[in-house]
Amino acid sequence: MRYILKKVLSMVLTLFVVSLCVFLAFSLIPGDPVTRMFGTEATPELIAQYREKMGLNDPLLVRYFRWFTSFIQGDMGTSYDYKIPVAGMIAEKIPITLTLAIMSFVIMVLISIPLGIYIAKHENGIMDHIISILNQIIMSIPPFFSGILITFFFGVILRVFKPGGFVSYTKDFGAFIKYLILPAVAIALPKAAMATKLLRGSVIEEAGKDYTRTAYSRGNTTNAVLYLHVLKNAMIPVVTFMGMALADMVAGSIVIEQVFGIPGISRILLTSINNRDYPVVEAIIMGIAIMVLVINLLVDIIYRIIDPRIEVEE
Amino acid sequence: MKRFLALFRKNKATGKRNSYLILGCIFTGVILLMVLIGIFYMPYSPTKMDASSKLQGFSFRHWMGTDHMGRDVLSRVMYGSRVTLAIAASTIVIGAGLGTIIGALTGYFGGIFDEISMRIIDAMLAFPSILLSLVFVSLFGTGTYQVAVALGISFVPSFARIVRGEFLRSKNMDYVEVARLQGVSDLRIIFVHILPNTVGVLMSSIMIGFNNAVLAEAGLSFLGIGAQPPYASLGNMLSDAQSYLFNRPSYVISIGVVIVIMVLGFSFLSEGIKRISNY
Numbered sequence: 001m002r003y004i005l006k007k008v009l010s011m012v013l014t015l016f017v018v019s020l021c022v023f024l025a026f027s028l029i030p031g032d033p034v035t036r037m038f039g040t041e042a043t044p045e046l047i048a049q050y051r052e053k054m055g056l057n058d059p060l061l062v063r064y065f066r067w068f069t070s071f072i073q074g075d076m077g078t079s080y081d082y083k084i085p086v087a088g089m090i091a092e093k094i095p096i097t098l099t100l101a102i103m104s105f106v107i108m109v110l111i112s113i114p115l116g117i118y119i120a121k122h123e124n125g126i127m128d129h130i131i132s133i134l135n136q137i138i139m140s141i142p143p144f145f146s147g148i149l150i151t152f153f154f155g156v157i158l159r160v161f162k163p164g165g166f167v168s169y170t171k172d173f174g175a176f177i178k179y180l181i182l183p184a185v186a187i188a189l190p191k192a193a194m195a196t197k198l199l200r201g202s203v204i205e206e207a208g209k210d211y212t213r214t215a216y217s218r219g220n221t222t223n224a225v226l227y228l229h230v231l232k233n234a235m236i237p238v239v240t241f242m243g244m245a246l247a248d249m250v251a252g253s254i255v256i257e258q259v260f261g262i263p264g265i266s267r268i269l270l271t272s273i274n275n276r277d278y279p280v281v282e283a284i285i286m287g288i289a290i291m292v293l294v295i296n297l298l299v300d301i302i303y304r305i306i307d308p309r310i311e312v313e314e
Numbered sequence: 315m316k317r318f319l320a321l322f323r324k325n326k327a328t329g330k331r332n333s334y335l336i337l338g339c340i341f342t343g344v345i346l347l348m349v350l351i352g353i354f355y356m357p358y359s360p361t362k363m364d365a366s367s368k369l370q371g372f373s374f375r376h377w378m379g380t381d382h383m384g385r386d387v388l389s390r391v392m393y394g395s396r397v398t399l400a401i402a403a404s405t406i407v408i409g410a411g412l413g414t415i416i417g418a419l420t421g422y423f424g425g426i427f428d429e430i431s432m433r434i435i436d437a438m439l440a441f442p443s444i445l446l447s448l449v450f451v452s453l454f455g456t457g458t459y460q461v462a463v464a465l466g467i468s469f470v471p472s473f474a475r476i477v478r479g480e481f482l483r484s485k486n487m488d489y490v491e492v493a494r495l496q497g498v499s500d501l502r503i504i505f506v507h508i509l510p511n512t513v514g515v516l517m518s519s520i521m522i523g524f525n526n527a528v529l530a531e532a533g534l535s536f537l538g539i540g541a542q543p544p545y546a547s548l549g550n551m552l553s554d555a556q557s558y559l560f561n562r563p564s565y566v567i568s569i570g571v572v573i574v575i576m577v578l579g580f581s582f583l584s585e586g587i588k589r590i591s592n593y
Contacts, residue, residue: 013433014433014436014437014440017434017437018437018441021434021437021438022449025449025453026453029453136578136581136582137578139581140577140578140581141574142529142532142573142574142577144532144533144536144549144552145573145574148552148566148570149567149570151559152559152563152566152567155559156560156563163559247440247442248442250442251441251442251443251444251445252442254444254445254448254537255444255533255536255537258536258537258553269448270537270538270539272452273451273452273539274456274538274539276452276455278452281449281452285445285448285449288442288445289440289441289445292440292441292442293440296440
């Protein structure tokens with residue numbers, strides 16, 4: 001329990017540091033937000049009036065706490081360009097990005113765990129060599145290029161996939177999931193390759209330890225040793241990696257959404273960066289940061305469950 | 315030279331060949347040669363448009379075909395690889411340079427400055443790298459130089475972490491104690507005594523970092539926030555080429571293959587160098 005509490009506290013502290021950094025960074029860049037809002041229509045009186053109204057004349061720290069408290073209450077400010085609340089803009093997009101990340105995660109787990117166990121069991125076999133080479137190649141293909149290759153293969157050659165035919169989850173949930181499968185595969189592939197490699201190495205390492213020999217000498221079959229003894233220990237580094245991978249997938253979906261024309265948060269983020277619409281950029285970055293930190297926290301907790309030794313060490 | 319060449323031959327004792335090193339050298343060699351030739355000679359101007367020859371396939375006149383504006387793809391790849399490599403290199407110079415200084419100082423001195431900077435670095439490392447570079451790009455604006463700086467800064471935390479760890483390990487070792495007793499100044503101990511001992515660790519993270527930098531740059535310019543048109547880096551061209559996937563798939567695939575060869579080459583090379591002692 002103390003362990004979990006410690007992790008939660010550390011997460012809150014990190015979130016605080018992240019939010020402070022994000023806020024300071026966007027406050028210190030040159031350019032006045034009011035001038036930016038009104039563009040050429042800005043007059044000195046208008047600017048002064050709005051600066052007062054928006055509280056821009058207050059000290060930086062006061063502004064930070066105001067921003068932070070209203071942010072956690074769900075008020076993320078107003079977009080400069082669209083003049084509508086940012087929260088509403090991104091609220092309907094977040095489920096798309098999150099679904100994509102979770103689907104990629106599931107695909108990664110489904111590919112890498114059976115494959116990693118299989119090639120570790122048949123170490124130095126023909127499949128082991130083939131998969132090791134394939135892994136190396138897949139890891140070197142950036143996800144946006146594998147996305148394009150997948151579009152080409154399934155869209156142009158097999159014609160089973162219609163690029164750009166995205167359906168929103170509010171309209172047809174089944175079609176929405178179906179459209180996201182290939183993008184999810186594109187995100188998952190390189191991570192699955194790494195996880196397979198890691199699991200293979202980890203299983204082989206654990207299999208060489210004394211407790212494995214003891215388990216064998218008690219008359220256990222290979223499968224019993226593998227699934228009841230080795231795997232539990234071998235999974236520990238893999239779980240850590242997969243947690244990091246899930247966090248990466250949330251961010252990695254930014255690029256893949258662009259490849260497959262999925263209207264998730266990526267499109268708003270990129271237009272806002274290009275147009276310097278800072279409240280939107282700030283909100284999206286904070287949103288992703290919160291997701292990433294929560295994922296990290298969950299990984300730490302799961303980690304603790306599968307490896308109770310951690311608490312003793314600390 | 316003889317010893318260098320021996321690295322590529324079969325080891326007489328084990329009968330094995332360091333194929334990672336060989337493949338790595340071939341792939342990187344091809345890319346570097348192409349970039350080097352491109353500095354002095356390009357078949358066409360990378361920005362010259364030609365309405366009469368749009369989206370042509372491979373031919374002797376245009377080895378890698380032409381793009382949607384009739385520009386020669388090979389020349390653009392030569393130029394784009396140069397941009398990509400230059401951005402990746404400056405990313406590493408900035409990231410490893412600043413990271414080493416921060417890591418060395420915090421690791422050696424410790425104290426409150428160490429605590430604060432490690433909190434910030436932990437917070438930065440909690441971010442996925444693409445997001446971190448997007449944050450900096452949105453602060454600095456889009457463009458080639460901005461992206462190089464943005465990527466460089468987002469690479470600082472991981473280098474700082476690694477160097478700090480090395481300094482923590484070495485700062486109480488006997489040779490450092492001796493230097494301190496002899497009255498050597500702290501800065502001299504840091505940069506002349508300890509730093510050279512971290513080179514091994516630093517080099518392998520630079521190799522990995524370079525690869526990540528190539529991928530990150532390609533990713534950012536694929537999103538349209540790296541090098542701006544009419545000039546292009548590889549990611550930028552890939553994004554252009556994607557629109558013509560149905561008309562001329564060889565265009566997008568050939569550019570993707572160049573990126574893959576570049577990344578694969580460097581990752582083979584670093585793996586090969588790591589394995590030199592094993593063969």
